[in-house]
Amino acid sequence: MAGLTFVDVCSGAGGLALGLEQAGFAPRLLLDDDEVAVATLRTNRPRWNVLRSDLLDFDPAEHPESHDVDLLAAGLPRVRSTATAGRVDSGLEERLLKATVYLVHAIRPRAVLIENVPELTHSDSHEAFREFARIELDHLGYAFRWFVVDAVDFGVPQNRKHGVLVAVRRQWAEAFRPPVPTSREPMTVGAALGPSMAARGWADATRWADQADQPAPTLVGGSKNRGGADLGPTRTKKKWATMGVNAHTVGDRVPGSDFVWDPELGRENMVKLTVEQAALLQGFPATWQISGLKTARYRQVGHATPPPVGKALGLAVAEALHSGSTIFAAG
Incomplete structure (x- = not known):
């Protein structure tokens, strides 16, 4: 589907954004609060609109280019799974997750993609966020799926599981299917x-x-x-x-x-x-x-979303938006 656009928050080294680009999406805005990550993004894609900003401080009203996009994407850093106990703000992960959902109110994308640790989809420690996301996204008119994908199933030489939330506006949601593995044998x-x-x-x-x-x-x-x-x-x-x-x-x-x-x-x-x-x-x-x-x-x-995973997720979202639009138009 031509002309798909996205906003990517907590972009890091650009793994998710690169995968979405490979799936046919064009970025309107990427943001990250880390100076060297921003340098990485600008070095590899000088034409991308990259903003250095903390997600918790980002105001979409000041960036109209972020509005009315097809996809809001967030490959959030795996803070809890990688930090030594007691050395990191234990509430940061949940605040970043909630901040991404709150952005949906202002940006109003046709779809939302949040990627994080696999526990995001089922662990008791994330139950409060899942309930928060359910209430907010349902209120805004989205249907959503929680699922887990493993990077090794998409040609990445690494066993790396990802917990994924994909929310799609209801008129397109029925057409969404999680990506199907593309690799028969794992790469070593x-x-x-x-x-x-x-x-x-x-x-x-x-x-x-x-x-x-x-x-x-x-x-x-x-x-x-x-x-x-x-x-x-x-x-x-x-x-x-x-x-x-x-x-x-x-x-x-x-x-x-x-x-x-x-x-x-x-x-x-x-x-x-x-x-x-x-x-x-x-x-x-x-x-x-x-x-x-x-x-x-x-x-x-280490924090990046593998680009092949981003591509697979992007293709699945693009297919839903394309198929859903066709069904909606036919109806």
Whole structure:
């Protein structure tokens, strides 16, 4: 369906926005409060209208270009799932979720897409938000679906589940269907990163790729109050170790020709993934440039919605709006 438009809030590194662009949507406005994330967006898409603003302070009345769009999208940061207990505002996640729903009053999109942790769809800890969203969206004339998608089902070399809320105005809502998996076989870490591991002449790249024969565990970005970049909690680090990866840190570059890979000797003889490789595991194209210093760059990647997931969700919404319009016109 040509000419679809969207507003994207909490845009981060642009994973959801890029996926929506691939699905045929054009952005009217993107916003994020993080300086380096805004730099990432402007570097990769200079023509996008990117605003640096906290979602909680954003006033749509000052940005008429955000009104009357087809889709309001929000890939909200996974604050609760990635932050160390006691080091983050525990109410921030709920305030961001509610702020997105409140934007619907002013923007009045034909559809709404909110992506977050899978627990969003069923956990008792999110029950209050689900009830809040039900009341608000029903009042505004939307029907909605809660569901979970896994990035690995859409060609992303990572087991990463997403809790999704899609709300569509009632005249189009009946036509909406959640996206159907597009990948029959999961892509492995080795298949995704093998070529980059060999980029500096490392002879063992193929042997390593053969051992990294499964999708990655979920990447996490952590909070701004958390320390340096690593690939996740203890259980995740152990999973990476079975693939010969030192997950306690993020590397500056891929192995050189003289690197000795021998996981039995400990972490220092395991490979370290770079930020660029982490981005590949999130489904970003190799050409997508992430701005900032290493920890800030990795945080953007870890929080991102994989673009292939964004594309699949965008295509599902576009199909509903197209089919619903046809049905509505015929009626």
